[in-house]
Amino acid sequence: MKTIISALLMVVFAVGFHAQNRLEIAKKEATENKELILLNFSGSDWCIPCIKLHKNIIETEDFKKLETEKVIVYINADFPRNKKNQLSPELKKENALLADHYNSKGLFPYTLLLNSEGKILKSWEGLPSENALAFSKEIRSIKENQK
Template sequence: MKTIFSAILMVVFAVAIQAQNRFENAKKQSSENKELILLNFSGSDWCIPCIKLHKNIIETDEFKKLETENVIVYINADFPRNKKNQLSPELKKENASLADKYNQKGLFPYTLLLNSEGKILKSWEGLPSENALAFSKEIREIKDNQKP
């Protein structure tokens, strides 16, 4: 019984630490792999433009290549409203902290392209007008123009 309790406690603690350090981990990974960070603020269950952004851009193969080819580290700071979609308290806290720093106006969707230090390189307010291919190409161009 003691072993089971310890194992459960360790899993809960590991998840909490991972959630609290998601952005710091992204900055570290970004620095190590010379990637950019794409931070997206969304309301996944109430914001129609957010839902369209995820369906038409973020969930596409073209966008996913950005992650697999070490162009970006993607973070979604989600703010769902429906009770069934609520996030863990740790993730809510981290998303609120990211919003305090990067989305003080409370825009949704709001997408930022950051360097490994967290400096804003580009921002998109609302649903980007580009399709997934053009959106991904723009991110690649910004990355290619970064000084090593």
């Protein structure tokens, strides 16, 4: 009986620990490298503006430079609907917790620029009107003003 209870407690703690894992890792990395965190809520297989955001901004070289040049740490909290695109139960739970904390209105796409402590510096509701280069420049400008 003690073994079963111990096993159950270990599972509960393991799931609870993993729940905020990506954000906690991002905060640590952002603190160490003086980066910002870009958190994007998307519906990758059903939300047309989300798909456009990824194609026209996030998958571009201008945006990828933000990551390689240590300007941002990028987190995508995805909420796919198709069975073939479903995430692991742990990742679903983590995304749900991120949404509870940062996206209580359930907006898609919804993009947040956070400091290394998780404080919101800027948010974009829906598809940003700027192109990838302008979007990236805005993030760089916000980072410069944080110094």
